[in-house]
Amino acid sequence: MGSTNPQIKNFITIAYDYLRSRTDKNLIQLQRHLQILSVVNELRIFEPTSMETLEFYMCLEKFLEPSQPSSPVAWKVITLLSHISQSKTICSALRDDIKIVPVLSEYYLNSKLSKDKQLKTLNLIEKLSYRLKVVRTEAWVLKMVPELVRLGTDGNLGDDLLLPALKTLVNLCRANPPVLQCLHTVHNKKALVHKLTDMKTATINIRLLATELMFYMNSLIPVVDAELMEYILDTIFTATTDGLIESNISLLQHSADVFGELISHSSIGEHLRAYEKYGAYVERIADGLVPETPEGLVEPIMDLLCHLLHLDHPHIHPFYDCLFSKAVTWMESEVCGVAAVKVVQSLVNKNDGTVSSAHMNSIISVLKVTLKPDDAVMSAGQLHHIIAVLTLLEGLCQKDVALHLMLAVDLPPSIFSVLLNKIMNIDSNLPNGVADSFCSPSIEATSSSQRSLANISVLSVNDIKASIGEVVSQAVVIVLSVVKMLGNQNAEFMLEYSKMLNNQPVMVHLVRCERSNSSDFVSRAVCLMTEGTIPTDSLSELVRVSEEANSSQSTNGEDPRERFYRPESFQQLFSPENEKNAECMISRLRGSVDKMEIKDSALIDVMEMYEYKLAAMAHVEDALQKALTASDAMNRQIHNFLLQTRVQNDCLRGLLCRQEERLQEVLKDKADIVAGLSQVKESARQQRESFRNEKASFERQKQELKREVASLKESLDSRDEKIAKLQRQVSEANQESKTLHKLIKEEQDRFQKALDANQKLEEEMKKGRREYDDLQRENQRVEKEKTQLRDEIKELEMLVRSHEDAMSAKENELEIVTKKFTELKRIQDMIHNISSGKIGNLYEPNKS
Missing domain, CATH: 1.25.10 (Leucine-rich Repeat Variant)
Incomplete structure (x- = not known):
């Protein structure tokens, strides 16, 4: 029930523009758009499941009304309806929800169509009239049935119009007593009987139609x-x-x-x-x-x-x-x-007898497959299929105890839980905001006819939603009934049944089924509601839903639509007995007239009186026909207004529910705020107690600090002397460290010079073999010097290392002394502040 195809929305806009202003530009746009829609292959966009599609069909209906002048777009509308009626879903919706057959019949009767257009229109009426329910004698029936009889008896038309005419007449007569009574009052029914009798040599299709009509013609005998x-x-x-x-x-x-x-x-x-x-x-x-x-x-x-x-x-x-x-x-x-x-x-x-085991095993395997839905969204056909399968399962359990036990053992309980959730998702996916959208149509109508057209399009959404919801409720109730029945033989099913009843939305379906018109499902729902095993939470929800249903019934009163569906007897307009009496009277009068003379003025006066009465009766019949047509139109308008009132009532109920939910949320927020305030007060009290405790502890710490300051003042004097000695030692150590660094640098220079000389000597050794001896001696001398230098270097390195160790020790000792000096300085400052009275002033504000 979501968004509709943009082409349909554009067509609605163009249709309203054309109905408001019949210009050539709007006419060309409308014809072009109708031609585009007539070749669309995806027929699902035409299913009347949204507000726009319903309004789309009402626009099409507007172009077919006899009150409209001869419109050039009417035939394109017929072509479009013929194209989209290929879908069974759309065909049934056009027949039952949109109720397009009376409109098409009036168009067919009031329009002068060629033979081809007449054939195509009649084929469309024949397709849409299949399984049509006529609950009372309407004006279009009184006109359409004689026309169909005329087409069936007229030999000049050929078989092209004969077959759709007979099919349409059969569709209207089947299971519709008002149409049968109208058929028996047609003046040329004898010609139809003769025509049907002559069809015994026709094709099997026409013969079957003829035999069915012959049965209808003889049904009242x-x-x-x-x-x-x-x-x-x-x-x-x-x-x-x-x-x-x-x-x-x-x-x-x-x-x-x-x-x-x-x-x-x-x-x-x-x-x-x-x-x-x-x-x-x-x-x-x-x-x-x-x-x-x-x-x-x-x-x-x-x-x-x-x-x-x-x-x-x-x-x-x-x-x-x-x-x-x-x-x-x-x-x-x-x-x-x-x-x-x-x-x-x-x-x-x-x-x-009992069902054989082989058949039972095959049934169980089929049940497991059928009752296990796939991941796709469940359609209405699948829902009816599941209801039928569950009804069969219920019948098998009631037939024999052995079958009951076998089904309870072989079927897993989880299948029914998944199936129930799947079924309830159908009802939850129905548009809850449909009633809200009714108050603001997508296209603004500017005239009264367009506003009524928008109202009609709005109304059928509620009917479709109600019918789907009723089927969903029936499926939910029969699932619960079957699980409860299987639970009598298997305790696992009883556990699943208890879980299902713990789901509060199930109660809505129980009440809806208990208020339905199906006696079987009413009895099932009553048994489930009165057995006494419903949990407390679900029971309160059941009471609430029942109260809402009772208040809704008391507010709405009796449904006016029920008057048209009551099994009341239909008054016969002209019974066969009256027809026989009239024929006998006419024959007797004809015999009397033949025997009498024409000059008899009394007889002439009597005949003129009867002719006058016949003319008056014809005038009354014409007036009654017009009144019936007007009453049908008024009845449809009143029915639409009633549905609109119900839609607005549903909208107001939804607003009331939302306001109640908001009120509950506000009360809940208020309770949370009150609880938060009490918590804040308790925390404030605890903070005050903690502040008092901290103040007492600070007073004790103050007394202790005063005693510590007095003792520290005495120790500071002795530490000052020690600090002065340590400072002198640090300065001496720094001086020694500087001299040691200078010696180390000189020794490093000497070592570097020795290395350079050694490198030069090695280079001179390569100059020639002749200087080898001199160089050897010189080398020995140099080696000796080198050895002496190495010894000296080692001694110097040991001396440097010892000086470095001493210096690092001095630095560590200096750092420790510095820290002590800093601490003592801080203590000295504190003592000085205490002695001068500054600390006392710092602690005086805490007393307040």
Whole structure:
């Protein structure tokens, strides 16, 4: 729910500029930007998960409204919607959250489109209307159903518009009683029945559509023809086998939807059980399910098998073991895993005996893989998959004690702890600041229509967040329920269960599930809340969350949206009995008119009166149609205002919570400051005590120092004399040291001269052999002198060394004497100060 693509933000700005000022420049920019967005390959940027994308869709809706004049950008909007509806997520969001199908229907009905554009628009409506829920008869339904019937019966249009028209009509009729009632009131329904009857030789896709519509046309008749039901079932299973062979996903899904619609009607249960070809078709389907089958094909097949297992026909019982093995292999898939889990759960419930050990081992291995999420962020599909797997695990534990014990032993408890944290991270990552951002939209609207458009875009974020939060709460509750159930057989699971309950955010999910509309999860949440094992901290959090939920309900009152979802009976506009009575009356009047003369004025007056009443009824019908259209628009606006009020309420509640948190922080800071003040007072008291103790110790030291000064004064006099003697000795030693240094220098000069002479003699020895004898004698003489000089040098060195030792000793003694003299000088000064009264003045301020 973070930042949106800059292209979408730029489009919103350009759209507002165009709605405010319809200039050629703004029109060209808008068309160019729509064309750029129509070729974007990354469709995830169009998912309505942020405020900007929702506002983007409301801008597109604004260009398709019939109140707007014929806009040249409308068809580019249709092209863009056709492009982005390739994503299943965006398609479901456009259908359920944005509710774009009524807008597209009004655009289709009110615009004069060419055949190609009409076909493309109808294909878009057919794609978006799949699994659409119509809870009441709306104005666009009263207009769209007759138009679709007209397209289905008009032979001049060809098969291009026939197939999308029939698909759209089937999508609207499926599981929608208001649309069925509207279909039965269409004036040309007999022509549609004749058209559907003539389609028995068409392709299997059109035949399946025709059989489904024929069933809808006969759904209100108390007695359904057995031959028609057999033909419908033959068509369904023939389409299933052909779709599996041809790898046609849409045909398989259509077959599963039609059979599920038949199963939902309890009035035709006898005809469904009388069909004897289930076994042959199930065998073909089981043979076609191989490991190489694409996951997209497996999902509708599993849905069809789930409906068959719900029927529990005797001819299907021999295939239970084969279907069980086939379904277990597809449980790990994220695409068809939910449908496969439903099949396995149905087989487990149908099986009276225990599950075989081989099947149980395979189920446990699949559970370990499925319940161990990866590092990626968990998507909504994965969340539904995990809920289905946990529901199956809960059913296995309840079915047999041996299975319960086996699951508790083989499954590690740590898997559920990691899974719970992963699930709760989904709810914590939801944008808490969405409500705050509602108060300041990113783009400022300047007109009332633009402000209402911004409000509508703001509203759906809260609905999406609430729906995701409810699914997350259901997942949290079922994880707790399964861990508690496994803890009855393994104590390690009970420890994990206690740790999970110590997590206070879990209480929010318990309360949210307890207030939901799902009875199964309400019972689970109530059992977990009332069992008495919730810790004290979590229990206080549970009470707080419950009080907030109660206050929220008392403030908001009843949800107005619940009125439209109550299972109330829809009033039939024109029942078959009334139609038969009207036809009988018309035939009787026609016979009476044939027998009477035209000149009978009374009959003419009666006919004119009936014509007047018919015209008045047509006028009333037109007025009611307009009133219904206006009420639909007003209802949608009121619904949007209600959601906006809830968003603002959530914003105020968030502000109140933040203020309470700030107040708690201020109170905590105040308590810390008071504690700090008490500590400062205690430290000040301790400092005063220490100051008193130090003052007493200083007084004692003062008395001791006075006594020491008196004794030192006597010793200083004797030390002065010693210092004078030492000074004289130091001066004599310095003089001797100077004379010794002079002698050493003279001896060194003599030694250097001797060395120079020796070098000269050695050089002269090399001059010739003739002077060798003279030089030898001279050398001997020189050697003697050299020996004498060496002896003298040694004596001088010994003398110098002795003088140096004496001098170093004198220096050390001088240093010691200097230190003593300095100390004595300091003591003398102190004594002098004491005698003069200065020290007494220094200690007098301490007394105060």
